[in-house]
Amino acid sequence: MAADSDSAGTAVKFGPVVGRHGNILPTLLGRLVRRFVFRSVLSAYGEEPCPTAISFGDATCAVYFDEFVSLVCSPWISAACHGDWWKIMLPQLARSNIYLYHAAISVGALSKWHQRAAHTDAAPRPLLPAPGSAAEMESDPHYLRAIAHYCQALRLQRKGASTTDALFLSILLVCFETLRGNNKTALAHVNHGLALLLSVVSDVGPGERMGAALAPNPRPVLGAVADIFVNLAGQARSVLPGRLAEGAPFPNFTKGLRKKKQTIESFMITLSELPHCSVTVDNVPEVFTSLDQFEQYWLALGRKQVNVSAVLMEVVRSSGMLSVNATDDLNNFYQNLLGNQRITEICEELTALMLTLGNAFTPLFNSIIMTEGVHSPLYFRALYLRLQFIASYLFQNPSFYLRVEYLQAQTPYFREYLTMAQLALRAVRREIKHPAQQLSLQCLMSSHLLLVAFFCREPLAREEALNLLEDYPVQDGVWNVRSLYQLGVRNRDVERRNTLEGSPTAQWERLRRREYLFEEGGTRVIFRFMDNVDDLGAWELVEEAGELSEDQKHMRWTRQPLTGSGRLLMVDLVNV
Known part of the structure; x- marks a missing residue:
């Protein structure tokens, strides 16, 4: 279900998902509502589902709610959260809010459905694709109840939920759709949730309505x-x-950004200022004494990093790069962009600050790893914070990508990232009890492993990143890990072919032209790269589309004309 929102405080109305060429997409949820919510659930409850049909104190609901709480407190979903949103805030909100309560029950019921399906599998399976056929789903009581409560939450919300209620609900709806393997609808809820967040942050400052909904202090909740x-x-x-x-x-x-004369970068700067931060990066201690202390300084540095992205986009827009053809020689553009003096100075300052934070964090990290057991939440939290820190150092510094020598110098950090990833994934495999616990909306490790496979200049490290992706045991938000892995495999072929000609600098300039995006909810990949077509000596930009097989174990690649406007793919994606 797609969603549209009005201004703050108004009812939120849900409509159909519009598919290709403007037709109404016959989603599985729509079919379920027509085919069995008003058939199977009718027989279960003895009447048509309506906002008062499901008892708030039903024993089955209590079981599902407990399952929901267990799920959001599991190690992976809360690992990347800087605070208590999943373990404390969200369960408390769901207990006191009828919209969130029914959504929580729907998520808990889906978790039970995954547990039942997992018992029939010989080996652990990913969340995508969802287990079972449509017929099997229709006959499963957990799945039926999940759909009933999901619809219940939407019906109740449509009658007049506040914008803040709708905002919180959108997070649970993303969880629900991801758990049932429906990335397309999950993405619609992401779009809707961002529009709601923009409305809440922009229209309701310290005013009455937000204060009433999130009193006494709305900033921690909104920050989370x-x-x-x-x-x-x-x-x-x-x-x-x-x-x-x-x-x-x-x-x-x-649409909301344009109405408020904002860009996504300016909005991200606003969001970065929501959480309270009591420190500055000007007075970093020699050694951090706790992970909470490190996170405060990490938050302060993060605000500076958001500004780098805004400056980078400002330079991109002023450079004329958004209007050039993708087939043009763009080496000068990349040199001017990545070597821009303003960007270089900011990146040098951030790199120095990150090294200072890293030096202060290392003794604390080593102490936790040596003294805490592998099942300790503190052990897992320290691992994930270290992963986030290294990823930020490697992937948020555009100046590293100007010259191949700069990237080669970062090989020790790429290798450390892979070591931390191996330890974290080993810990995750120990702690995950069933497939639903594989979900996280905030973890970025799978996409970062792909970036290692793309940009690390050491072949063995790239291969190691691919190996970790191949057996990646968890579901990171709306990423389709199978597609990430298959793209990495195709890139390995591109790397091999690229080494056949030219100096390291010439090879890197060709590799720098690679672009990719995912379509159809992640099951289709568009990949652009430079290729020596027919081995005639002339390297030119080509595009391939990869289609993931139904079992998501293989990808079929087909060469095709350039998609879209004929400009860089990033132009179509950043023009917000």
């Missing part, structure tokens, strides 16, 4: 929600629900 949507926005910018030709990501959110 913003952190989730910042991560989801980054994913959804590269994972489209349909095809690129159907339009840019975030139609509702984009």
Whole structure:
């Protein structure tokens, strides 16, 4: 179900999902409502489902709610959260809010459904694709109840939920759709949630309505929600629900940004300022004494990093790069962009600050790893914070990508990232009890492993990243891990072919032209790269489309004309 929102405080109305060429997409949820919610659930409850049909104190509901609480407190879903949103805030909100209560029950019921399906599998399976056929889903009582409560939450909300209620609900709806393997609808909820967040942050400052909904202090809750949507926005910018030709990501959110004369970068700066931060990076201690202390300084540094992204986009827009053809020689553009003096100075300052933070964090990290057991939440939290820190150092510094020598110098950090990833995934495999616990809306490890496979200049490290992706045991937001892995495999072929000709500098300049995006909810990949077509000596930009097989174990690649406007793919994705 797609969603549209009005201004703050108004009812939120849900409509159909529009598919390709403007037709109404016959989603599985729509079929379920028509075919068995008003058939099977009728027989279960003895009457048509309505806002008062399901008892608030039903014993089965209590079981599902407990399952929901267990799920959101599991190690992976809460690992990337800087605070208590999943373990404390969300369960408390769901206990006191009828919309969130029914959504929580629907998520808990889906978790039970996954547990039942897992008992029939010989080996652990990913969340995508969802287990079982449509017929099997229709006959499963957990799945039926999940759909009934999901519809219940939407019906109740449509009658007049506040914008803040709808915002919190959108997070649970993303969880629900991801758990049932429906990335397209999950992306629609991301778009809707971002539009709601924009409305709440922009229209309701210290005013009455937000204060009433989130009293006495709304900033921690909004900061936690913003952190989730910042991560989801980054994913959804590269994972489209349909095809690129159907339009840019975030139609509702984009419309709201334009109405308020903002860009996504300016909005991200606003969101970064929501959480309270009591320190500055000007007075970093020699050694951190706790993970909480490190996170405060990490938050302060994160605000500076958001500004780098805004400056980078400002330079991109002023450079004329958004209007050039993708087939043009863009080496000068990349040199001017990545070597821009303003960007270089900011990146040098951030790199120095990150090294200072890293030096202060290392003794604390080593102490926790040596003294805490592998089942300790503190052990897992320290591992994930270290992963986030290294990823930020490697992937948020555009100056590293100017010259191949700069990237080669970062090989020790790429290798450390892989070591931390191996330890974290080993810990995850020990702690995950059933497939639903594989879900996280904030973890970015799978996409970061792909970046290691793309950009690390050491072949063995790239291969190691691919191996970790191949057996990746968890579901990171709306990323389709199978597609990430298959793209990495295809890139390995591109790397091999690229080494056949030219100096390391010439080879890197060709590799720098690679671009990719995901369509159809992540099951289709568009990949552009430089190729020596027919081995005639002339390297030119080509595009391939990869279609994931139904069992998601293989990808079929087909060469095709350049998609979209003929400009860089990033132009169609960043023009927000």
